[in-house]
Amino acid sequence: MVEPIFNDFESMSDDPLKEQILDLAETEGVSIDDVLVADASRRTTTLNAYVSGFGGSARVVVYDNLLDSAPDDQVLSVVAHELAHAKNRDVLVGTAVGAAGAAFGIGLLALVCSSAAVRRRTGTDGVTGAAVVPLVLALVAVGTLLASPVESGISRKIETRADVVALESTRDPDALIALQQHLCIRAVCDPTPVGWAQWWFGSHPTALERIAIARAFGGS
Numbered sequence: 001m002v003e004p005i006f007n008d009f010e011s012m013s014d015d016p017l018k019e020q021i022l023d024l025a026e027t028e029g030v031s032i033d034d035v036l037v038a039d040a041s042r043r044t045t046t047l048n049a050y051v052s053g054f055g056g057s058a059r060v061v062v063y064d065n066l067l068d069s070a071p072d073d074q075v076l077s078v079v080a081h082e083l084a085h086a087k088n089r090d091v092l093v094g095t096a097v098g099a100a101g102a103a104f105g106i107g108l109l110a111l112v113c114s115s116a117a118v119r120r121r122t123g124t125d126g127v128t129g130a131a132v133v134p135l136v137l138a139l140v141a142v143g144t145l146l147a148s149p150v151e152s153g154i155s156r157k158i159e160t161r162a163d164v165v166a167l168e169s170t171r172d173p174d175a176l177i178a179l180q181q182h183l184c185i186r187a188v189c190d191p192t193p194v195g196w197a198q199w200w201f202g203s204h205p206t207a208l209e210r211i212a213i214a215r216a217f218g219g220s
Helices: 015-026 064-069 073-089 089-112 118-120 130-170 173-187 197-201 206-214
Strands: 010-012 034-038 048-050 059-063
Touching: 010 197, 015 034, 015 059, 015 073, 015 130, 059 064, 059 073, 059 197, 064 073, 073 089, 073 130, 073 173, 073 197, 089 118, 089 130, 118 130, 130 173, 130 197, 173 206
Parallel strands: 034 059
Antiparallel strands: 010 034, 048 059
16 A cells, blocks of 8 residues: 555544445445545645555545535545446446457557558657657657547546436435536636537536536436
8 A cells, every 4th residue: 555655644533424435335335344534735735545455455535625615415426436437437447448448459569560651751660769769759659649538538438427326325316416616616717618629638527517416317
């Protein structure tokens, strides 16, 4: 575990919020050992929470600045979203898919760099030698750019699913609406980003899209 290198953690005091978080975890079918508070405000202004660990050692970690700047219902909305990721094993699946994509990319990169046509045009000798480094860097940059719409589209679907699961668990769409408004104002976000930029690079639905999802659940 590298988390203690960056933050200090303490168990959340036994109060109604902790009980509500544990109840949320039970509702979503995620086994949680404890609820911890991280002193994240020392290094970031981001308001967040996450689920860390596996099996019986899993715990919910809540940033102290989230607790300090958001009411309990919005904290629960954030936690429910993160529990939804844990429920669907999104991090594990994403890591596996990312590793498979990286392996495919490396294989494709080696194939391209080894081709006779590329070696002739670039004056390189396959994948060996310093001369191939600029070519590899250029191909990686182009490949990453071209892959972005696929990665972003998958990420948005995962984030949307987590929002839906969170709403089904909390039954509090108004909290999610207030949370998105709060986060957008705090981060000075663009609620209506340029369409092509959101499609190409947006890893999350826009604030307005997330608010629309909450309103579909009866939010005001």
